[in-house]
Amino acid sequence: MQTLKSLKNIKSSYIREILHVANSPDIISLAGGLPCLNAFPMRVIEKSLLDIVENKQYFQYGETRGHEPLIEQLRLKYAVDSSQGILITSGAQQAIDLCTRAFIERGSNIIVESPSYLGALQAFDLAGANVLSVEQECDGPNIGELELLFKRGDITFFYAVPDFHNPTGCCWSLAKRQKVAELCVEYNVLFIEDAPYRELRFLGEELPTVTSFCADHSIILYSYSKIIAPSIRVGAVIFPMRYLGDLYKLKQVMDLHTSVPMQEIVNQVLRDNSYATNLSRIRNLYYERYLALKNELVEIETIKDDFSEVQGGMFIWLKLNGVCARVLTSTID
Amino acid sequence: MQTLKSLKNIKSSYIREILHVANSPDIISLAGGLPCLNAFPMRVIEKSLLDIVENKQYFQYGETRGHEPLIEQLRLKYAVDSSQGILITSGAQQAIDLCTRAFIERGSNIIVESPSYLGALQAFDLAGANVLSVEQECDGPNIGELELLFKRGDITFFYAVPDFHNPTGCCWSLAKRQKVAELCVEYNVLFIEDAPYRELRFLGEELPTVTSFCADHSIILYSYSKIIAPSIRVGAVIFPMRYLGDLYKLKQVMDLHTSVPMQEIVNQVLRDNSYATNLSRIRNLYYERYLALKNELVEIETIKDDFSEVQGGMFIWLKLNGVCARVLTSTID
Numbered sequence: 001m002q003t004l005k006s007l008k009n010i011k012s013s014y015i016r017e018i019l020h021v022a023n024s025p026d027i028i029s030l031a032g033g034l035p036c037l038n039a040f041p042m043r044v045i046e047k048s049l050l051d052i053v054e055n056k057q058y059f060q061y062g063e064t065r066g067h068e069p070l071i072e073q074l075r076l077k078y079a080v081d082s083s084q085g086i087l088i089t090s091g092a093q094q095a096i097d098l099c100t101r102a103f104i105e106r107g108s109n110i111i112v113e114s115p116s117y118l119g120a121l122q123a124f125d126l127a128g129a130n131v132l133s134v135e136q137e138c139d140g141p142n143i144g145e146l147e148l149l150f151k152r153g154d155i156t157f158f159y160a161v162p163d164f165h166n167p168t169g170c171c172w173s174l175a176k177r178q179k180v181a182e183l184c185v186e187y188n189v190l191f192i193e194d195a196p197y198r199e200l201r202f203l204g205e206e207l208p209t210v211t212s213f214c215a216d217h218s219i220i221l222y223s224y225s226k227i228i229a230p231s232i233r234v235g236a237v238i239f240p241m242r243y244l245g246d247l248y249k250l251k252q253v254m255d256l257h258t259s260v261p262m263q264e265i266v267n268q269v270l271r272d273n274s275y276a277t278n279l280s281r282i283r284n285l286y287y288e289r290y291l292a293l294k295n296e297l298v299e300i301e302t303i304k305d306d307f308s309e310v311q312g313g314m315f316i317w318l319k320l321n322g323v324c325a326r327v328l329t330s331t332i333d
Numbered sequence: 334m335q336t337l338k339s340l341k342n343i344k345s346s347y348i349r350e351i352l353h354v355a356n357s358p359d360i361i362s363l364a365g366g367l368p369c370l371n372a373f374p375m376r377v378i379e380k381s382l383l384d385i386v387e388n389k390q391y392f393q394y395g396e397t398r399g400h401e402p403l404i405e406q407l408r409l410k411y412a413v414d415s416s417q418g419i420l421i422t423s424g425a426q427q428a429i430d431l432c433t434r435a436f437i438e439r440g441s442n443i444i445v446e447s448p449s450y451l452g453a454l455q456a457f458d459l460a461g462a463n464v465l466s467v468e469q470e471c472d473g474p475n476i477g478e479l480e481l482l483f484k485r486g487d488i489t490f491f492y493a494v495p496d497f498h499n500p501t502g503c504c505w506s507l508a509k510r511q512k513v514a515e516l517c518v519e520y521n522v523l524f525i526e527d528a529p530y531r532e533l534r535f536l537g538e539e540l541p542t543v544t545s546f547c548a549d550h551s552i553i554l555y556s557y558s559k560i561i562a563p564s565i566r567v568g569a570v571i572f573p574m575r576y577l578g579d580l581y582k583l584k585q586v587m588d589l590h591t592s593v594p595m596q597e598i599v600n601q602v603l604r605d606n607s608y609a610t611n612l613s614r615i616r617n618l619y620y621e622r623y624l625a626l627k628n629e630l631v632e633i634e635t636i637k638d639d640f641s642e643v644q645g646g647m648f649i650w651l652k653l654n655g656v657c658a659r660v661l662t663s664t665i666d
Contacts, residue, residue, distance in 0.1 A: 001436065001489060001490065001521065001522070001523040001550075003435045003436060003576060003579040004434075004435065004436065004437075004438055006438070007435065007579045007582060007583070008579075010582050010586070011582075012578070012581065012582050012585065013585055019394060019396060019397075020396060023390070023393060023394075032394075034393065034394060035393070037389045037390065037392075037393060040389055040392050042386065042389060042392075045386060045392070046386045049382045049383075049385070049386055050382075052382070053375065053378060053379045053382055056370045056373055056375060057356070057370065058564060059370075059373050059375075059378070059562035059563070059564050059565065060356060060367065060368070060370060060562070060563060060564055061352060061356075061365075061367060061558075061563045061564060062564050063352060063353060064352075089588075090423050090566070090588045090591075090592075091588050091589060093586070093587070093588050093589045094587060094588040097586055097587055097588070101337075101459075102336045102337065102340065103334065103336060103337065104337075105337055105339070119585070119586070119589070122582070122585060122586045123586045126434075126583075126586050156334060157334065188334065189334070190334040217334075225394075229392035229393070230392070230393060230394040231391060231392050231393055231394060231395050231590075231592060231593035231594065232392065232592055232594065233423070233588060233589070233590070233591065233592045243336060245345070246336040246340045246341075248345065249340060249343050249345050249455070250340070250459075252345065252346055252452070252455060253343070253426070253430055253452070253455045253456045253459050254426070254427060254430055254587070255422075255423045255424050255426050255427040255430070255566060255588075256424055256426045256452070256566070257564075257566070258423075258566065259423075259564060259565055259566045259592050259595050260564035261564065261565065261594075261595070262592050262594070262595065
């Protein structure tokens with residue numbers, strides 16, 4: 001028995017494949033968004049694990065939509081009102097897959113930024129989406145190009161990472177956030193806002209989410225991989241309430257529910273008094289690393305104009321003019 | 334934007350929906366396979382959590398195929414040779430969904446036992462499978478009926494739970510295990526063997542898996558929900574090596590990888606000296622409960638002949654002649 005032909009077209013993620021190399025202690029990896037080990041709030045994680053082990057109920061089957069104390073906490077954190085639902089996912093990658101399975105069938109037209117997050121493209125390809133792309137400018141998508149695509153009238157959703165984009169580091173301006181939201185409402189296109197890096201701002205002022213301007217036309221995906229720890233695999237998805245029933249059924253099919261002990265870690269870290277202090281510590285940590293890399297790059301005459309400065313997150317985008325990145329990597333090997 | 338029409342046909346699991354009632358301490362729930370809280374190996378879980386928190390690396394992104402020490406442990410436990418691959422999943426439900434997405438497209442013909450596990454049927458329905466069924470007799474599937482279905486020549490896979498079936502408790506005889514394996518090889522049908530209850534035998538002799546008779550035509554799904562704890566969401570899938578690449582890509586799309594701390598709990602529990610003793614304690618616990626329920630049922634004149642005795646697992650199947658179970662539940666409410 002053969003696996004489906006559609007699987008043959010999916011590329012495995014190169015970034016995931018080199019993880020065992022990237023994780024080696026003698027490597028400084030610039031390849032993927034691996035958080036710094038010193039960023040993890042280990043003291044609160046330890047405290048929460050000690051609490052968890054005292055409560056056998058945390059090891060029983062949990063509810064599909066998520067661990068109730070965490071959901072309550074997220075309602076406060078993101079000011080979620082009764083018109084929106086929350087579902088806890090096993091990382092934001094599962095949230096991307098969940099949205100894909102809820103809306104995309106073979107041939108559905110969707111829009112992504114160019115370039116876009118590899119893990120999302122894999123999910124869209126697997127579902128057989130027809131992936132259209134919009135140019136990413138330094139302050140967000142090219143609006144004229146986006147509106148032309150929206151005018152086709154057959155777009156299922158527009159997936160984007162407006163805060164400290166993976167892989168470019170781009171952060172959308174306020175004006176583009178508002179304009180994209182306006183267009184999504186006008187053309188009735190769903191916006192999928194992927195926000196894993198949003199809290200990692202180290203320069204400039206925090207901007208509102210695109211979702212805050214078009215909540216009824218938007219689904220926002222949060223991740224706790226970058227602000228707590230990735231291996232706990234906890235994310236959250238917030239959506240217009242009308243989608244609750246279908247997303248709930250999909251989550252049942254996908255894994256019944258997300259690990260309750262891991263959800264309780266997130267709950268405790270978010271509630272802890274140290275949360276704000278720790279977040280500012282993490283931001284400083286990434287700011288220092290960003291400065292170190294930037295200061296090295298500007299010293300190199302041939303590439304100093306080929307990258308853009310960023311205000312947060314884990315990525316900068318360096319153009320290698322006329323050089324293939326994969327060949328360069330092999331050469332360094 | 335509407336969710337896909339195909340989602341409308343999926344039934345939500347009634348058993349999952351009543352979980353918050355089933356989990357209430359003043360309820361003795363006979364509704365779903367909720368393990369007994371006293372079955373969880375809390376001492377070893379506690380010890381492993383203390384180890385985990387000492388190792389920051391366990392909180393970093395993990396490898397897609399699973400946590401290496403756990404994979405090694407499972408290779409020994411299940412005597413997996415080099416012709417087979419292992420992938421760790423976020424519970425066995427994800428393993429069912431993984432196999433579904435690897436092999437089923439809209440209209441694919443698959444076979445299940447009648448009745449079958451609700452969570453598997455949801456996944457098959459979502460993928461648009463044409464679900465055929467084979468009668469379950471007291472010692473396994475009706476072989477004549479199964480062979481007739483196999484003879485059609487267009488069967489993608491046969492999904493079954495040969496050990497202490499959910500929901501009937503049925504355990505396949507050795508003869509039927511061998512015969513089904515033989516037919517799968519003869520007609521080149523893939524066998525999906527779901528084995529979450531396999532280690533919960535409290536009577537009789539352990540029988541070989543169906544997979545052991547047709548390893549090149551079979552994928553076996555293991556769960557640690559019933560022998561360790563469900564909320565940790567760890568399962569494993571063992572398959573012919575030729576499927577590794579595609580299953581690996583699917584797992585990347587689905588959630589990148591399973592929670593590393595939760596995988597390390599399974600690793601430590603399986604390696605601990607207390608494992609065998611604890612397993613026999615759990616078997617006794619479920620045997621006592623089975624006897625208590627059975628002894629009550631045989632006292633009731635009108636139903637004493639309407640259920641079958643079982644040798645393990647968490648289920649007995651009681652026929653309510655002429656009464657709708659859902660109506661009965663509402664009446665008791």
